[in-house]
Amino acid sequence: MLNYSTSEENYIKAIFHLQQDDIPVTTNEVAHELKTKAASVTDMLKKLKNKKLLLYQPYQGFRLNSEGNRVAVGIIRRHRLWEYFLAEKLKFTWDEVHEVAEELEHVSNKKLIDKLDEFLGFPRTDPHGDPIPDANGKIEISKKICLTALSFNTPATVSSVSDQSGEILELLKHKKITLGVKLEIKKKFEFDGSMEVRIGNQRAFTISKQLAENIFVTAIQSALKFQLENATNTSSGEKKKNK
Amino acid sequence: MLNYSTSEENYIKAIFHLQQDDIPVTTNEVAHELKTKAASVTDMLKKLKNKKLLLYQPYQGFRLNSEGNRVAVGIIRRHRLWEYFLAEKLKFTWDEVHEVAEELEHVSNKKLIDKLDEFLGFPRTDPHGDPIPDANGKIEISKKICLTALSFNTPATVSSVSDQSGEILELLKHKKITLGVKLEIKKKFEFDGSMEVRIGNQRAFTISKQLAENIFVTAIQSALKFQLENATNTSSGEKKKNK
DNA sequence: TGTTTTTTTTAGGTTTGTCTAAATTTATTT
DNA sequence: AAATAAATTTAGACAAACCTAAAAAAAACA
Numbered sequence: 368m369l370n371y372s373t374s375e376e377n378y379i380k381a382i383f384h385l386q387q388d389d390i391p392v393t394t395n396e397v398a399h400e401l402k403t404k405a406a407s408v409t410d411m412l413k414k415l416k417n418k419k420l421l422l423y424q425p426y427q428g429f430r431l432n433s434e435g436n437r438v439a440v441g442i443i444r445r446h447r448l449w450e451y452f453l454a455e456k457l458k459f460t461w462d463e464v465h466e467v468a469e470e471l472e473h474v475s476n477k478k479l480i481d482k483l484d485e486f487l488g489f490p491r492t493d494p495h496g497d498p499i500p501d502a503n504g505k506i507e508i509s510k511k512i513c514l515t516a517l518s519f520n521t522p523a524t525v526s527s528v529s530d531q532s533g534e535i536l537e538l539l540k541h542k543k544i545t546l547g548v549k550l551e552i553k554k555k556f557e558f559d560g561s562m563e564v565r566i567g568n569q570r571a572f573t574i575s576k577q578l579a580e581n582i583f584v585t586a587i588q589s590a591l592k593f594q595l596e597n598a599t600n601t602s603s604g605e606k607k608k609n610k
Numbered sequence: 611m612l613n614y615s616t617s618e619e620n621y622i623k624a625i626f627h628l629q630q631d632d633i634p635v636t637t638n639e640v641a642h643e644l645k646t647k648a649a650s651v652t653d654m655l656k657k658l659k660n661k662k663l664l665l666y667q668p669y670q671g672f673r674l675n676s677e678g679n680r681v682a683v684g685i686i687r688r689h690r691l692w693e694y695f696l697a698e699k700l701k702f703t704w705d706e707v708h709e710v711a712e713e714l715e716h717v718s719n720k721k722l723i724d725k726l727d728e729f730l731g732f733p734r735t736d737p738h739g740d741p742i743p744d745a746n747g748k749i750e751i752s753k754k755i756c757l758t759a760l761s762f763n764t765p766a767t768v769s770s771v772s773d774q775s776g777e778i779l780e781l782l783k784h785k786k787i788t789l790g791v792k793l794e795i796k797k798k799f800e801f802d803g804s805m806e807v808r809i810g811n812q813r814a815f816t817i818s819k820q821l822a823e824n825i826f827v828t829a830i831q832s833a834l835k836f837q838l839e840n841a842t843n844t845s846s847g848e849k850k851k852n853k
Numbered sequence: 854t855g856t857t858t859t860t861t862t863t864a865g866g867t868t869t870g871t872c873t874a875a876a877t878t879t880a881t882t883t
Numbered sequence: 884a885a886a887t888a889a890a891t892t893t894a895g896a897c898a899a900a901c902c903t904a905a906a907a908a909a910a911a912c913a
Contacts, residue, residue: 372869372870374869374870374871403870403871403872404871404872404873406871406872406873406874407870407871407872410869410870410871411870414869414870425878426877426878426879
């Protein structure tokens with residue numbers, strides 16, 4: 368619909384990511400996330416409230432309203448599609464895509480993004496395993512949790528690895544644990560924190576506490592839909608003033 | 611090397627395009643090109659002179675110095691590669707690519723652009739027939755002239771069509787004149803401005819004055835090299851302050 | 854050549870987004 | 884519950900990029 372400045376978009380995205388629980392987001396959290404100062408955050412909160420994207424009472428925290436969420440999901444869609452493009456087509460590595468996508472995500476031309484989506488074959492997740500919202504803003508809500516926090520016999524998908532050093536990748540390769548693999552926990556040992564996990568119907572095997580702490584999985588649960596902008600968004604130059 | 615704001619880049623690009631002849635560029639020309647006011651142009655000229663990209667004496671016109679040209683060519687490279695990507699991969703039409711590329715060109719990550727170039731197979735020209743500078747800033751200088759201004763028996767390449775209505779495209783299709791086709795003029799008739807042209811070694815045929823006025827060709831002449839930024843340009847967030 | 858017109862620059866103001874420092878509100882302790 | 888600490892907001896400044904109106908320089912012309 369409307370266009371927002373790069374700065375506004377960065378605040379919207381940060382608030383979206385921080386509000387995943389039900390407790391309101393605080394000024395300091397956003398300031399820390401965006402590496403800026405609390406006073407700057409307050410300034411922007413007033414602006415976003417004026418633009419009717421935010422529920423905000425001074426000193427009481429804040430959260431995006433439904434319009435704010437809709438906008439946030441649009442930004443996340445752009446970000447993740449570009450990440451997928453960079454990894455899949457331009458052969459960037461996992462850890463390089465985020466930084467470049469941070470810039471590309473602010474080019475907000477609806478047709479560009481929908482055609483990119485089509486070109487990429489409508490991918491479901493980005494290279495980190497996070498779900499990509501579709502053109503209508505439908506996004507699979509997948510709680511990403513550490514493998515150590517997964518319950519017994521609950522199938523989950525490996526979605527990311529926090530440490531990306533050569534050593535851990537070697538170990539994962541040996542255990543045949545790759546992004547997107549479905550697994551479940553069969554046993555946990557209190558003594559050393561190790562656990563037995565099973566991939567599909569193969570025989571269960573053991574992984575150490577250290578390894579489990581670095582593996583994150585998602586149990587796909589439900590789908591939430593945020594209505595996305597359908598505007599004839601030719602974007603460019605004029606509209607987004609504050610670039 | 612250094613990063614420039616979107617606004618600075620737009621001025622640099624505009625000046626580059628306007629200075630193709632040897633006469634200095636004027637304030638009003640740039641103001642008109644960028645749809646802004648002369649006073650704003652003067653402000654920016656001071657800034658660009660301070661950053662040592664511009665030769666500028668108040669009231670005397672201005673032009674980019676070699677560093678300014680180097681930066682301009684980098685921007686043009688990004689613009690044209692994105693145009694090629696949009697047309698070739700995302701199936702945008704000729705007339706849609708420019709607007710979107712205007713936004714994408716300001717994402718100035720060297721690695722992104724070089725990998726995009728490679729992904730696209732190192733294209734030589736964009737969808738409008740304009741040459742794409744290579745990673746070192748080497749660009750084929752091709753004077754784009756109207757077919758009516760082309761001399762006899764001078765081979766030239768069709769590089770663009772000003773009017774892109776359905777009617778003209780139909781006619782071009784019939785005459786088998788497409789982008790990139792090599793042709794030369796064999797005869798001109800003063801009476802109605804029509805001319806005989808020959809494509810390759812086929813038989814010459816007639817085209818009307820109206821058609822000729824809408825066809826632009828290039829006679830590839832020489833190559834000029836502007837050294838491009840080789841910086842470890844991880845770009846993103848911090849550096850480009852004024853987005 | 855002197856006068857008028859056009860072009861360009863300067864002066865001063867606005868908006869966006871940032872900052873520091875001070876004031877205010879809320880939370881925590883004792 | 885009063886005192887202290889922490890979080891948040893306000894006040895006032897600044898830089899970037901734009902603007903309008905006025906002044907200055909260059910160009911045109913009569």
